Amino acid sequence: MTHYPHVDYPNFNFEVTHTSADGARLGRLTTPHGTISTPNYIFCGTKAAIKGLSPQQMHEANTDIILSNAYHLMIQPGADLIQKMGGLHKFTGWNGPMLTDSGGFQVFSMGNASCADEIKGTNRPKREDLLKITEEGAEFRSYLDGRKLMLNPEISMDIQRKLGADLIVQMDECTPYQVSKEYTAKSMDMSMRWGDRSLSAFERMHDGSQGLYGVVQGGIYDDLRQQSAQYVACRPFFGTAIGGCLGGDDDEMYGILETCRPFNHPTRPIHFLGIGRIKDVFKSVRCGIDTFDCVMPTRIARHGHALMRGGPSEKINLLNAKYKDDPEPLDPSLDIPCSRDFSKAYIHHLFKAGELLAYQIVTQHNVAMINRLMTEVRAAIKNGTLTELEREWLPG
Amino acid sequence: MTHYPHVDYPNFNFEVTHTSADGARLGRLTTPHGTISTPNYIFCGTKAAIKGLSPQQMHEANTDIILSNAYHLMIQPGADLIQKMGGLHKFTGWNGPMLTDSGGFQVFSMGNASCADEIKGTNRPKREDLLKITEEGAEFRSYLDGRKLMLNPEISMDIQRKLGADLIVQMDECTPYQVSKEYTAKSMDMSMRWGDRSLSAFERMHDGSQGLYGVVQGGIYDDLRQQSAQYVACRPFFGTAIGGCLGGDDDEMYGILETCRPFNHPTRPIHFLGIGRIKDVFKSVRCGIDTFDCVMPTRIARHGHALMRGGPSEKINLLNAKYKDDPEPLDPSLDIPCSRDFSKAYIHHLFKAGELLAYQIVTQHNVAMINRLMTEVRAAIKNGTLTELEREWLPG
Numbered sequence: 001m002t003h004y005p006h007v008d009y010p011n012f013n014f015e016v017t018h019t020s021a022d023g024a025r026l027g028r029l030t031t032p033h034g035t036i037s038t039p040n041y042i043f044c045g046t047k048a049a050i051k052g053l054s055p056q057q058m059h060e061a062n063t064d065i066i067l068s069n070a071y072h073l074m075i076q077p078g079a080d081l082i083q084k085m086g087g088l089h090k091f092t093g094w095n096g097p098m099l100t101d102s103g104g105f106q107v108f109s110m111g112n113a114s115c116a117d118e119i120k121g122t123n124r125p126k127r128e129d130l131l132k133i134t135e136e137g138a139e140f141r142s143y144l145d146g147r148k149l150m151l152n153p154e155i156s157m158d159i160q161r162k163l164g165a166d167l168i169v170q171m172d173e174c175t176p177y178q179v180s181k182e183y184t185a186k187s188m189d190m191s192m193r194w195g196d197r198s199l200s201a202f203e204r205m206h207d208g209s210q211g212l213y214g215v216v217q218g219g220i221y222d223d224l225r226q227q228s229a230q231y232v233a234c235r236p237f238f239g240t241a242i243g244g245c246l247g248g249d250d251d252e253m254y255g256i257l258e259t260c261r262p263f264n265h266p267t268r269p270i271h272f273l274g275i276g277r278i279k280d281v282f283k284s285v286r287c288g289i290d291t292f293d294c295v296m297p298t299r300i301a302r303h304g305h306a307l308m309r310g311g312p313s314e315k316i317n318l319l320n321a322k323y324k325d326d327p328e329p330l331d332p333s334l335d336i337p338c339s340r341d342f343s344k345a346y347i348h349h350l351f352k353a354g355e356l357l358a359y360q361i362v363t364q365h366n367v368a369m370i371n372r373l374m375t376e377v378r379a380a381i382k383n384g385t386l387t388e389l390e391r392e393w394l395p396g
Numbered sequence: 397m398t399h400y401p402h403v404d405y406p407n408f409n410f411e412v413t414h415t416s417a418d419g420a421r422l423g424r425l426t427t428p429h430g431t432i433s434t435p436n437y438i439f440c441g442t443k444a445a446i447k448g449l450s451p452q453q454m455h456e457a458n459t460d461i462i463l464s465n466a467y468h469l470m471i472q473p474g475a476d477l478i479q480k481m482g483g484l485h486k487f488t489g490w491n492g493p494m495l496t497d498s499g500g501f502q503v504f505s506m507g508n509a510s511c512a513d514e515i516k517g518t519n520r521p522k523r524e525d526l527l528k529i530t531e532e533g534a535e536f537r538s539y540l541d542g543r544k545l546m547l548n549p550e551i552s553m554d555i556q557r558k559l560g561a562d563l564i565v566q567m568d569e570c571t572p573y574q575v576s577k578e579y580t581a582k583s584m585d586m587s588m589r590w591g592d593r594s595l596s597a598f599e600r601m602h603d604g605s606q607g608l609y610g611v612v613q614g615g616i617y618d619d620l621r622q623q624s625a626q627y628v629a630c631r632p633f634f635g636t637a638i639g640g641c642l643g644g645d646d647d648e649m650y651g652i653l654e655t656c657r658p659f660n661h662p663t664r665p666i667h668f669l670g671i672g673r674i675k676d677v678f679k680s681v682r683c684g685i686d687t688f689d690c691v692m693p694t695r696i697a698r699h700g701h702a703l704m705r706g707g708p709s710e711k712i713n714l715l716n717a718k719y720k721d722d723p724e725p726l727d728p729s730l731d732i733p734c735s736r737d738f739s740k741a742y743i744h745h746l747f748k749a750g751e752l753l754a755y756q757i758v759t760q761h762n763v764a765m766i767n768r769l770m771t772e773v774r775a776a777i778k779n780g781t782l783t784e785l786e787r788e789w790l791p792g
Contacts, residue, residue, distance in 0.1 A: 341451075
C-alpha cells in the first residue's frame with residue numbers, strides 16, 4: 001500500500017457536543033468559512049450555482065453549507081478558470097462553508113444510468129463507450145464537446161484544490177448495485193488505493209485551507225463495509241463519507257449505516273453521500289450521520305413538488321388541479337416570503353404558464369423547509385424528542 | 397357615435413409639477429395603490445409575473461409600477477380565477493400601482509407576427525386563420541387549446557375589471573405598418589368607436605378603483621394622429637396612451653409623438669405603449685411622455701444582455717467570450733447584490749451552463765438600471781441637465 005503521511009487540519013474542527021440514547025448526536029463542524037451545527041444538510045449547487053437561487057436567497061432560507069460537483073466544473077467552466085477567479089467562494093459569492101465531491105460519482109454514473117438509479121439499485125447496462133475505469137482512474141468523454149478527459153485521484157485533488165471548497169472528498173469508485181461480491185470487493189480495494197493516492201496528493205498541496213474526507217465503500221456486504229470503514233478510520237482523513245450502493249430498500253440502507261457505525265472514526269464528522277429525503281434524515285441521524293447532501297429539495301422543486309411538514313406525504317405536487325384555486329400559502333409558519341406570500345393557486349399558475357418565478361419560489365421553500373427540519377432535528381436530539389418530532393413531520 | 401357619460405376618478409390624480417424648456421415634464425400619478433413620480437417605467441409581468449423576479453426583488457430594484465397583459469391572462473389562468481383569488485394585486489403579491497392593457501395588441505399581433513416586428517415596421521403576411529377582426533371585435537384561437545375566443549371592448553373591460561389593476565386601457569386595433577392611409581383611417585375610426593364602447597362598459601362597472609386610458613392611433617399619418625388625439629382628449633378618459641404603428645425609424649416615431657402632443661389632453665398622464673429603449677426614454681420625455689412600458693429590459697436579460705450606463709452601446713452581451721474571465725461586476729454603483737456581487741465571468745458561466753440564476757441576476761440588474769435611469773431623468777428634468785445626462789448614458 002502507498003505510503004501515507006500524517007495530516008494536520010489546524011483550521012478545521014469537529015466536536016461532538018451531545019449523544020442521545022437513540023444514537024443521534026449533535027456536533028459543531030468548523031471550517032475556514034465558518035462553523036455549522038450538525039446534523040446539517042448540504043445543498044447541491046452542482047455547476048457552481050444552486051439552481052434558481054442566489055447566495056442571498058440561500059441565506060434567507062437559513063442555509064449553512066452548500067456543495068458543488070468537481071465533475072461538472074472540470075468540464076465547464078474548468079477548474080483553472082475558477083482558480084483564476086479566486087476560487088468557488090469568490091466566484092459564486094457564497095461565503096459560508098462549502099464542499100466539493102471528487103467527481104468520481106458523476107463519471108461513474110455516466111456508465112451506469114443516473115445517480116438516483118444507482119442508489120436505488122435500478123440496474124441498467126453500462127455504456128462502455130462513455131467510460132473506462134482502470135487502476136489509473138476513469139477515462140470519459142465530455143458531454144459538452146466529446147473530448148476525452150481523465151479523472152484520477154491526483155487530478156481530482158488538483159481540481160478540488162483549485163476549486164477551493166472547505167471540505168473535499170477522496171476519489172473512489174461508486175460500486176453499482178447487484179454486482180457480485182467479488183466485483184464489489186475488488187472495487188473497494190481499488191477505492192482504498194485511490195484513497196491513499198488522494199491522501200498523498202492532498203498532503204503535497206495541503207495549506208490548511210481544506211479538509212479531506214475518505215469514503216466508505218463495500219456495497220451491501222457487511223464484512224466489506226467494515227473493512228472499508230476501518231480503512232478510512234485508520235487514515236488521516238478529516239472526515240468520513242458513506243458512499244456507494246446502499247441496497248435496494250430503506251431497511252438495507254439503514255442497515256449498512258449501522259454496520260459501518262462501530263468502525264467509523266468516532267470523533268470525525270460523518271457525511272452521508274447523496275441521500276436526504278425527510279425520512280432518511282430521521283433514520284440516519286440515529287445511525288450517527290452528521291451531514292447529508294441530496295439534490296432532492298432543489299430538483300423536485302423544479303417539477304412542482306413542495307416539501308411539507310406533517311402532511312400525508314413528504315411533499316405535494318403543485319401541478320395538481322386541486323391547487324388551481326387554493327388561496328393558502330405553502331407554509332406561513334416558515335416566515336419567508338416564498339412560503340408565506342404566495343398562494344398555492346398562484347404557484348400552480350406559474351408552473352402552468354412556465355414562469356421562471358415558479359422554480360425560485362418552490363426551490364427556496366424546499367430549502368427553507370429542509371433547514372427548518374435540521375434545526376428542529378437538532379433541538380429534538382438535545383431534548384430527547386426525536387421520535388415525537390418524526391411523528392409530527394411524517395404522520396402518514 | 398355612441399353616447400358616453402362623464403366619468404369621475406376620485407381615487408386617481410395626475411399632477412404636472414414641472415415642465416422644462418425642452419418639453420419634458422415631471423409629474424405625480426396617484427392610484428389606489430400608491431403615487432409614483434413621472435416620468436416612470438412600467439415593467440412587463442406578462443402572465444401575472446415578472447419573468448424570473450418576485451415582487452420583493454422588483455422592490456429591491458426600486459420598481460414603482462408593473463403591468464400584466466389581459467390577453468395572456470384571459471387564456472391562462474382566466475380572469476374569473478384571478479378575480480376569485482382577489483385580483484391581480486393579491487394574486488401576484490405586488491402591492492404597488494399596476495396596469496393592464498386591453499389585450500387587443502396581442503390578439504392583433506397573432507395576425508401580424510410579433511409585437512416587435514409590428515412596432516419596427518417589419519411586414520409579414522397576416523395569418524387569417526388565427527384572427528378575424530370585425531366591427532364587433534376580434535375572434536381568435538387560444539394558443540393553449542385552440543378554442544375560439546372573442547375579445548371586444550365590453551369583454552376587455554370586463555376582464556380588466558376582474559383583474560383589478562389600477563390603470564386599464566381601452567380596446568383598440570393596433571394598425572399594421574405599411575397599410576394604406578385608407579385602411580389606417582378606417583381602423584382608427586373603429587378604434588374610436590371601440591373607445592366609446594369601452595367607456596360605456598367602463599362607466600357601468602366603475603367603482604372608483606380603476607382609471608381608464610384612451611389610445612391614440614392613426615399610424616404614421618399626421619392628420620389621423622391629430623384626429624385620434626383630439627378624440628381621446630374629448631372623451632372622459634383618465635389617461636392618454638400613444639399606440640399603434642410608429643413608423644419605420646426613430647425620427648418618424650418621435651415625429652409622431654410631436655404631432656400628437658398639442659392635441660393630447662394637457663393635464664392627463666401620457667403613456668407610450670410598448671416602447672422603452674434607453675434612447676427612447678431620453679427622446680420621448682422631451683415629447684411629453686410620462687410613462688413607458690416595454691418588455692426590453694426583462695426580455696434581453698434572458699438572452700444574456702445587460703443594460704449599461706455610459707457604454708459604447710446600451711447593453712453588453714454576457715455570452716461574449718471576452719467576459720469568460722472578467723472579474724468585474726455589472727455595475728457596483730447600483731448597490732444591489734445582482735449588480736454588485738457577481739463577476740461578469742460568473743454570469744457568463746451561468747448562461748453557458750444554462751443555470752436559472754443567470755436570468756434572475758441579469759433581469760434584476762436591467763430593472764434596477766432602468767429604474768436608476770428614470771430617477772436620474774427626473775432629477776435632470778428638474779435641474780435642466782437632460783442633455784448632459786443623455787450624453788452620460790449614451791456617449792456612443
